[in-house]
Amino acid sequence: xxxxxxxxxxxxxxxxxxxxxxxxxxxxxxxxxxxxxxxxxxxxxxxxxxxxxxxxxxxxxxxxx
Amino acid sequence: xxxxxxxxxxxxxxxxxxxxxxxxxxxxxxxxxxxxxxxxxxxxxxxxxxxxxxxxxxxxxxxxxxxxxxxxxxxxxxxxxxxxxxxxxxxxxxxxxxxxxxxxxxxxxxxxxxxxxxxxxxxxxxxxxxxxxxxxxxxxxxxxxxxxxxxxxxxxxxxxxxxxxxxxxxxxxxxxxxxxxxxxxxxxxxxxxxxxxxxxxxxxxxxxxxxxxxxxxxxxxxxxxxxxxxxxxxxxxxxxxxxxxxxxxxxxxxxxxxxxxxxxxxxxxxxxxxxxxxxxxxxxxxxxxxxxxxxxxxxxxxxxxxxxxxxxxxxxxxxxxxxxxxxxxxxxxxxxx
Numbered sequence: 081x082x083x084x085x086x087x088x089x090x091x092x093x094x095x096x097x098x099x100x101x102x103x104x105x106x107x108x109x110x111x112x113x114x115x116x117x118x119x120x121x122x123x124x125x126x127x128x129x130x131x132x133x134x135x136x137x138x139x140x141x142x143x144x145x
Numbered sequence: 146x147x148x149x150x151x152x153x154x155x156x157x158x159x160x161x162x163x164x165x166x167x168x169x170x171x172x173x174x175x176x177x178x179x180x181x182x183x184x185x186x187x188x189x190x191x192x193x194x195x196x197x198x199x200x201x202x203x204x205x206x207x208x209x210x211x212x213x214x215x216x217x218x219x220x221x222x223x224x225x226x227x228x229x230x231x232x233x234x235x236x237x238x239x240x241x242x243x244x245x246x247x248x249x250x251x252x253x254x255x256x257x258x259x260x261x262x263x264x265x266x267x268x269x270x271x272x273x274x275x276x277x278x279x280x281x282x283x284x285x286x287x288x289x290x291x292x293x294x295x296x297x298x299x300x301x302x303x304x305x306x307x308x309x310x311x312x313x314x315x316x317x318x319x320x321x322x323x324x325x326x327x328x329x330x331x332x333x334x335x336x337x338x339x340x341x342x343x344x345x346x347x348x349x350x351x352x353x354x355x356x357x358x359x360x361x362x363x364x365x366x367x368x369x370x371x372x373x374x375x376x377x378x379x380x381x382x383x384x385x386x387x388x389x390x391x392x393x394x395x396x397x398x399x400x401x402x403x404x405x406x407x408x409x410x411x412x413x414x415x416x417x418x419x420x421x422x423x424x425x426x427x428x429x430x431x432x433x434x435x436x437x438x439x440x441x442x443x444x445x446x447x448x449x450x451x452x453x454x455x456x457x458x459x460x461x462x463x464x465x466x467x468x469x470x471x472x473x474x475x476x477x478x479x480x481x482x
Contacts, residue, residue: 097177109296112361113167116303116354123350124461127343131468138475 155460162454166302169446172283173197174290175247175257182262183208183243185236192247194226194255195290205278206230207246210263211239213274214246235274240265246278253283258292286446293362300358302450306458307351308376308418313459314344314466315383319411322404332474334400337407339469341386347462348380363428372429375417382410382417 177193192206199222206217206228215238217230228247245260288298318340324333355373356366367373389406393399422429 109294109361110299112297112357113299113303115357116300117163117167119353119357120303120307120350123346123353127346127465131472134472138472138479141479 151460152464155457155464158453158457159461160457162302162450162457165450166299166454169299169450170285170287171196171290171296171298172287173249173252173255175245175255175260176292176295178245178257178260180261182264183232183234184264185234188232188234190230190232190245190261192228192230192245194228194247195295197247197249197252197255198225199223199228199249200225202250202252204228204247204249206232207248207275207278208232208234208260209244209246211241212277213238214277216275216278234263236265238263238265238274248278248281250281251284253281254278288446297358297361298447300354301447302454304351304354304358305451306455307347307354309455310458310462311344311347311351312414312418314340314347314462315411315414317463317466318344318407322407325400325404329397329400331396331400331477334396334403335473335477336470337404338387338390339473340466341383341407343462343466343469345380345383345387346465347458348376348383352376352380368428370427370429371425372418372422372427375421379414379417382413386410 173194173196175192175197176195179191179193180188183190190206204220204222206220207214209215215232215234217232219231221229221231223229230245230247241263242259243261243263245257246254247257248254291298318337321333321337321340324330325337355376359368359373360366386403386406390399390403393402
């Protein structure tokens with residue numbers, strides 16, 4: 081009986097509450113870093129796309145004066 | 146290829162700084178103790194660490210209450226991350242929050258600030274306290290492990306360089322604008338425009354990355370904070386530069402108008418980002434009442450990575466500006482042909 085009751089509490093017995101497990105080991109904070117890196121790369125890529133379009137437009141104008 | 150060296154350097158700096166920012170381990174730290182308050186008498190505190198190696202070397206535990214230290218009588222180490230510290234808490238400590246300090250050779254002093262409250266039972270001088278324990282040194286190249294921030298402290302090397310790059314580009318825009326007013330070369334006007342455009346890219350990147358970081362740390366995407374609002378107002382001011390410059394039709398008049406506005410915009414940027422936040426209380430580091438990371442955290446380990454990231458991103462920003470500027474020069478040459 082005691083063993084059955086203790087099984088789901090194995091984690092709690094270690095003294096770690098759920099929020100801590102979520103924040104530290106669920107990767108909550110490291111995912112923030114990955115999101116930040118992804119956003120920066122997306123932003124730079126968007127900028128390069130715009131630049132590419134502008135250059136294409138100039139090239140097209142040059143071909144058909 | 147002679148003029149490419151700084152572009153390669155910028156990419157190499159960003160790459161190495163990013164790898165270091167993502168791969169450097171966090172310092173071992175105590176992240177949780179299972180007691181909300183203690184009072185005089187025996188107390189068994191279960192302690193959870195992060196990145197700790199409790200089984201590796203003899204561990205000591207102390208609690209600090211207003212400069213007075215109490216050493217744990219006995220420590221049971223369960224595994225590398227869990228231990229139970231048995232204290233004989235004396236009466237007569239200050240009724241206040243206590244820090245918990247776990248120290249182990251090679252892992253440094255791991256302090257959990259305001260770990261629990263000391264509930265006083267009656268007065269009397271505290272006996273059973275010890276002298277301040279000797280500091281143990283931490284070994285290895287590790288990032289600081291701060292409560293709430295944890296792994297997200299790595300963002301320092303991505304979020305802050307965006308703003309530094311923005312400021313560099315706006316300084317370049319200022320120089321172009323001053324040259325517009327003293328000369329009148331249409332190319333300088335286009336240079337200022339290009340610098341403002343690229344600076345806005347980095348401003349938005351800084352704003353978005355800051356917002357994601359704020360969500361994970363403060364719990365909200367946006368707070369009505371002086372630093373945050375100042376940054377938002379700065380972006381609006383520079384967006385207004387684009388609107389103003391677009392509204393004038395005569396090229397010479399447009400160049401002068403935009404240049405004069407840009408000088409005011411730069412002063413306002415310094416005011417809103419550098420000056421005002423330092424004068425008011427703020428959640429954001431580097432503001433009044435809240436010390437910057439640099440004060441005790443931008444220490445030996447974060448500093449080289451951070452500086453490499455700043456220099457590298459400044460180089461990338463300058464490269465983007467260079468492309469934008471050359472394109473504008475081609476457009477001008479074509480229109481004159």
